[in-house]
Amino acid sequence: MKGETFSTTGQLLGTVLAVQANFYRVQLDLGDKETWGQGDLGDKEDKEDKEDKEEFPTLSPPSPPSSLSPPSPHPLLLCTRRTRLKKIGQQVMVGDRVVVEEPDWAGGRGAIAFVLPRDSELDRPAIANVNQILLLFAVADPPLEPYQLSRFLVKAESTGLDVVLCLNKGDLVSTQVQSEISDRLLGWGYQTLFISVNNNINIDKLSCQLQDKITVLAGPSGVGKSSLINALIPNAQLRVGEVSGKLSRGRHTTRHVELFELPLGGLLADTPGFNQPDIDCTPEELICYFPEARQKLAVDSCRFSDCLHRDEPGCLVRGEWERYEHYLEFLEQAIARQTQINQQADPESTQKLKTKGKGQTQYEPKLESKKYRRVSRKTQQQTLQNLYQDEE
Ligand SMILES: Nc1nc2c(ncn2[C@@H]2O[C@H](COP(=O)(O)OP(=O)(O)OP(=O)(O)O)[C@@H](O)[C@H]2O)c(=O)[nH]1
Ligand SMILES: [Zn+2]
Numbered sequence: 001m002k003g004e005t006f007s008t009t010g011q012l013l014g015t016v017l018a019v020q021a022n023f024y025r026v027q028l029d030l031g032d033k034e035t036w037g038q039g040d041l042g043d044k045e046d047k048e049d050k051e052d053k054e055e056f057p058t059l060s061p062p063s064p065p066s067s068l069s070p071p072s073p074h075p076l077l078l079c080t081r082r083t084r085l086k087k088i089g090q091q092v093m094v095g096d097r098v099v100v101e102e103p104d105w106a107g108g109r110g111a112i113a114f115v116l117p118r119d120s121e122l123d124r125p126a127i128a129n130v131n132q133i134l135l136l137f138a139v140a141d142p143p144l145e146p147y148q149l150s151r152f153l154v155k156a157e158s159t160g161l162d163v164v165l166c167l168n169k170g171d172l173v174s175t176q177v178q179s180e181i182s183d184r185l186l187g188w189g190y191q192t193l194f195i196s197v198n199n200n201i202n203i204d205k206l207s208c209q210l211q212d213k214i215t216v217l218a219g220p221s222g223v224g225k226s227s228l229i230n231a232l233i234p235n236a237q238l239r240v241g242e243v244s245g246k247l248s249r250g251r252h253t254t255r256h257v258e259l260f261e262l263p264l265g266g267l268l269a270d271t272p273g274f275n276q277p278d279i280d281c282t283p284e285e286l287i288c289y290f291p292e293a294r295q296k297l298a299v300d301s302c303r304f305s306d307c308l309h310r311d312e313p314g315c316l317v318r319g320e321w322e323r324y325e326h327y328l329e330f331l332e333q334a335i336a337r338q339t340q341i342n343q344q345a346d347p348e349s350t351q352k353l354k355t356k357g358k359g360q361t362q363y364e365p366k367l368e369s370k371k372y373r374r375v376s377r378k379t380q381q382q383t384l385q386n387l388y389q390d391e392e
Contacts (some may be wrong), residue, residue, distance in 0.1 A: 012103060014077070015129075015267070016096045016112075018258040024079045024112055026100055028263065074261070077103060077110040084295040090115055094257045094269070095128035095214055098208040122159060122216065125257040125271050132162040134206075134227060134268075136219035139181060139194070140172040147222065150326040153190070155277035156218065157289035163190075164209055168224040170201055187322055189291025198225040204300055207232060211264045218271060229270055233260050283308055290327055291315050337384055 014026040078099055083090055092098065092115055099114040118128040133156045137149055144167070156163045165185065170178060177195050185192045193209070195202040210232070219225055229236050243293025259267040279286070287293050287309055296316055308331060310318070318324070 011114075012100045012110075012193065014098055015259070016092055016094050016257055017076070018256070019092070019141075020078075021095055022080065024081065024098075026077050026079045026098060026112065027074045028077060029101075047053050063073050075105075079112045081112050085112065085115070093121070093126055093128040094259055095130060095267075097129065111258070115223065120159075120174045122162060125269060127216060127257060127259070127269055128162055130216050130269070131213040132164055132215050133159060134164045134166060134210070134215050136168055136217060136223050136225055137168050138165050138169040138172075138223040139178065140169055142220070142222050142389065147326060147329075150188075150323055151279070151319075151330070152218065152220070153188070153363065154279060154286070154330060155280075155287040155325075157283050157291070158285075161230055164191045164193070164215070165190045166195055166206060168195050168197055170227065171192040171196040171199045184322070187292065189295065190300075195215070195228075197224050199230070202229050203228075205364075207262070207264055210262055210266050210268060212266045213265045214259065214269070216271060218268045225270075229260065229268065232262060234263070236260055258332065278331045278337075279333045280337060281334060283331055283338055286331055286334050287317060288326065290323060292321055292323065293327070360370065360392060 012028060012030065014028040016024050041141075065262040077100060079098075082091075084218050085092070092112055096118065097116040098118070100110040101113040103110045119126050120130055122130055135152055135156050137144055151164070153163065167178075167181065173181075182192050182194070193202060193206060195206055197203065217225055217229070223275075257269060257271070259269050262268055265355045281289065284306065287297070293309075300316050302309065302312065303317045304312055307315050307317075310328065310331070312318075315322050
């Protein structure tokens with residue numbers, strides 16, 4: 001039986017959990033709970049066919065370096081990057097799927113020989129292959145601010161990744177209030193999961209949503225992000241404690257990005273706290289980051305294809321929806337930002353001559369075509385700029 005452990009070409013695969021100076025901490029797929037447990041390799045070898053044995057004749061029970069204990073169900077190796085990768089300028093990011101060569105099980109070392117193509121790539125935090133963003137807010141203490149929540153949601157949507165919205169401190173408000181908030185957010189296009197880390201409510205439900213995925217946790221200060229990580233990953237504090245001090249301290253004192261292994265499988269990225277995320281998308285694409293408007297545009301379109309949904313005739317989007325005011329505000333910011341970018345790109349000229357039909361010409365504000373164009377999904381995924389910023 002072959003598990004996920006080795007690809008068909010018999011390579012040793014793993015995921016980069018953290019980058020430490022010139023070393024990469026790689027969690028290997030082998031050791032998968034379904035195939036065999038840690039230190040149980042003899043069993044596994046019995047199950048593996050001969051072909052695999054021949055390819056890995058020196059495999060002995062892997063044990064993670066002692067500095068990385070407590071034990072993970074998956075072996076960890078501290079790896080260098082092969083010179084060939086450096087020569088071709090191949091960067092290795094946290095979240096990357098990599099091929100590891102020459103594992104030295106006793107020393108807990110190895111070398112990264114290849115980086116598999118990425119499904120997604122976030123800028124800040126710099127993590128590859130993220131599947132979803134878990135946006136955590138609190139229902140109270142700090143109070144739930146619709147405008148701030150909207151801003152975080154738009155920013156999260158702009159990555160092109162799935163967004164999971166979770167409200168913590170459910171213990172501080174009545175179920176009646178929770179249900180009102182829930183209805184309101186449903187109007188925004190979001191199903192909300194109410195949790196209470198303190199009272200252990202719905203933590204198991206959330207765990208299921210994170211299973212087997214790479215998730216980035218985001219949210220403003222004080223909503224319970226550290227508390228949630230500790231609830232989801234009982235060993236997190238201990239693990240981090242041995243590497244960089246208490247978990248919460250590590251989060252706020254460095255830009256260090258790290259993926260934590262979830263007990264049910266999957267990885268969670270801990271990120272530094274941040275304040276107000278910037279709206280840095282183009283004016284034209286902004287509307288796509290409002291699910292309630294996106295719904296309308298999925299079935300019909302505005303009269304003008306370049307409609308910014310303000311006062312254009314035949315606009316499908318303008319109207320009585322709760323976050324329309326937010327949209328208009330963010331739009332102003334996106335336009336201001338775009339104008340600034342254009343001016344910086346070409347300070348001499350902010351106008352361009354445009355030829356209209358019938359030979360007429362007119363000056364129009366010059367827009368940096370590349371920036372103004374609707375961006376590809378891949379590009380969207382590459383930007384999560386300023387979403388995370390160190391508190392220091
Ligand atoms: N009532 C209540 N308080 C909670 C709950 N979860 C966390 N808290 C409290 O909220 C406060 C902030 O929690 P943290 O986990 O430090 O919040 P954080 O999001 O990590 O905050 P930063 O570190 O500033 O980013 C702490 O006093 C927690 O005890 C909860 O479910 N209910
Ligand atoms: Zn419109």
